[in-house]
Amino acid sequence: xxxIEVKIPPLGESIVSGVLAKWHVKNxxxxxxxxxxxxxxxxxxxxxxxxxxxxxxxLKVATxxxxxxxxxxxxxxxxxxxxxxxxPSAPVTVTAPAASPATAASKEVSPAVRRVAADTGxxxxxxxxxxxxxxxxxxxxxxxxxxxxxxxAAIAAAPAAAVPASAPVVTAQPAGKRTRAKMSKLxxxxxKRLVSAQQEAAMLTTFNEVDMSAVMALRAKYQDDFVKKxxxxxxxxxxxxxxxVHALKEVPGVNAQIDGDEIIQNHYYDIxxxxxxxxxxxxxxxxxxxxxxxxxxxxxxGEVAKKARDNKLGLPDFExxxxxxxxxxxxxxxxxxxxxxxxxxxxxxLHAINDRPVALNGQVVIRPMMxxxxxxxxxxxxxxxxxxxxxxxxxxxxxxxxxxxSV
Numbered sequence: 001x002x003x004i005e006v007k008i009p010p011l012g013e014s015i016v017s018g019v020l021a022k023w024h025v026k027n028x029x030x031x032x033x034x035x036x037x038x039x040x041x042x043x044x045x046x047x048x049x050x051x052x053x054x055x056x057x058x059l060k061v062a063t064x065x066x067x068x069x070x071x072x073x074x075x076x077x078x079x080x081x082x083x084x085x086x087x088p089s090a091p092v093t094v095t096a097p098a099a100s101p102a103t104a105a106s107k108e109v110s111p112a113v114r115r116v117a118a119d120t121g122x123x124x125x126x127x128x129x130x131x132x133x134x135x136x137x138x139x140x141x142x143x144x145x146x147x148x149x150x151x152x153a154a155i156a157a158a159p160a161a162a163v164p165a166s167a168p169v170v171t172a173q174p175a176g177k178r179t180r181a182k183m184s185k186l187x188x189x190x191x192k193r194l195v196s197a198q199q200e201a202a203m204l205t206t207f208n209e210v211d212m213s214a215v216m217a218l219r220a221k222y223q224d225d226f227v228k229k230x231x232x233x234x235x236x237x238x239x240x241x242x243x244x245v246h247a248l249k250e251v252p253g254v255n256a257q258i259d260g261d262e263i264i265q266n267h268y269y270d271i272x273x274x275x276x277x278x279x280x281x282x283x284x285x286x287x288x289x290x291x292x293x294x295x296x297x298x299x300x301x302g303e304v305a306k307k308a309r310d311n312k313l314g315l316p317d318f319e320x321x322x323x324x325x326x327x328x329x330x331x332x333x334x335x336x337x338x339x340x341x342x343x344x345x346x347x348x349x350l351h352a353i354n355d356r357p358v359a360l361n362g363q364v365v366i367r368p369m370m371x372x373x374x375x376x377x378x379x380x381x382x383x384x385x386x387x388x389x390x391x392x393x394x395x396x397x398x399x400x401x402x403x404x405x406s407v
């Protein structure tokens with residue numbers, strides 16, 4: 001037998017442990033070289049572990065277990081590859097507490113179905129599935145839970161059992177009205193950083209509004225040609241990214257940060273882009289935005305957004321950002337006060353575009369308007385600088401030719 005050890009790989013100096021959130025293979029499976037084996041969730045990123053060689057895998061750690069960097073989580077028998085197809089699966093070496101029927105069934109269903117099962121106590125295996133290949137859908141579960149008597153009966157029928165390591169700790173309240181689940185590593189880190197930013201920075205927010213007519217007209221006029229030439233759509237984010245870079249050059253105090261009793265002045269323009277994922281908000285960085293054209297920015301944003309949603313971001317993707325843009329408008333937000341992405345000194349919040357009456361040349365007209373919000377660290381950035389910065393962004397969006405002329 002020739003065994004290869006599968007260990008948790010190093011992910012950066014600041015990461016010492018994580019949670020083995022998911023196995024992509026089962027005990028005794030034959031795996032291929034470079035095949036994804038597991039998903040590791042840390043307090044900063046989610047990453048995948050892959051097989052170094054082909055062979056038959058034996059799992060050593062249960063899903064949901066806390067693991068340290070370098071810890072052995074599985075072995076791969078490379079000598080068993082040729083005969084793996086005729087061998088029965090090796091016995092599971094992972095010991096986990098007994099699971100309830102609903103929990104066991106939930107391993108074969110979607111997270112949405114598991115949530116409904118946890119809320120109602122209904123066993124998914126007792127529900128007729130209408131999805132592909134007979135899979136139980138969230139709609140099936142909700143339909144099964146439509147009658148309060150059925151919910152109560154299902155909850156009463158569910159035997160009491162210890163929650164397995166592979167599931168979050170959930171405590172159901174009467175009639176399934178409340179549940180309790182442990183925060184993920186990522187959500188814990190997000191919470192700590194947001195609270196820390198509010199406690200450590202003298203945070204202040206200034207607002208303005210911008211007429212989106214010019215940008216919308218440009219997009220409508222050149223969209224087809226832009227897509228044909230570049231293979232990506234011309235979005236609003238490339239305009240705002242270019243406007244931010246222009247404003248940072250005009251007001252360099254915003255492109256700085258505090259380190260102890262020193263001020264670090266940045267002379268580059270790596271812009272952090274807030275991306276919403278199923279596991280929470282992440283802020284990967286788009287590099288050298290001053291050197292990219294509009295198409296380059298759109299492609300770069302698309303790439304980091306896809307990596308974020310596919311859980312493919314690594315530590316380097318988060319490092320070195322000097323300013324953040326967050327767009328709550330895609331969810332319909334009218335106005336907000338974004339929190340600084342420390343150690344940066346400022347963040348720009350974009351919001352929904354709505355037709356509103358505005359005064360223009362003595363006349364009331366309807367224009368597509370957006371509210372802008374700039375939150376900044378008042379310890380470093382004065383009010384005049386913040387307002388000037390936001391006005392520069394507004395001017396560049398309302399008259400995009402300013403970006404070409406750098407005025």
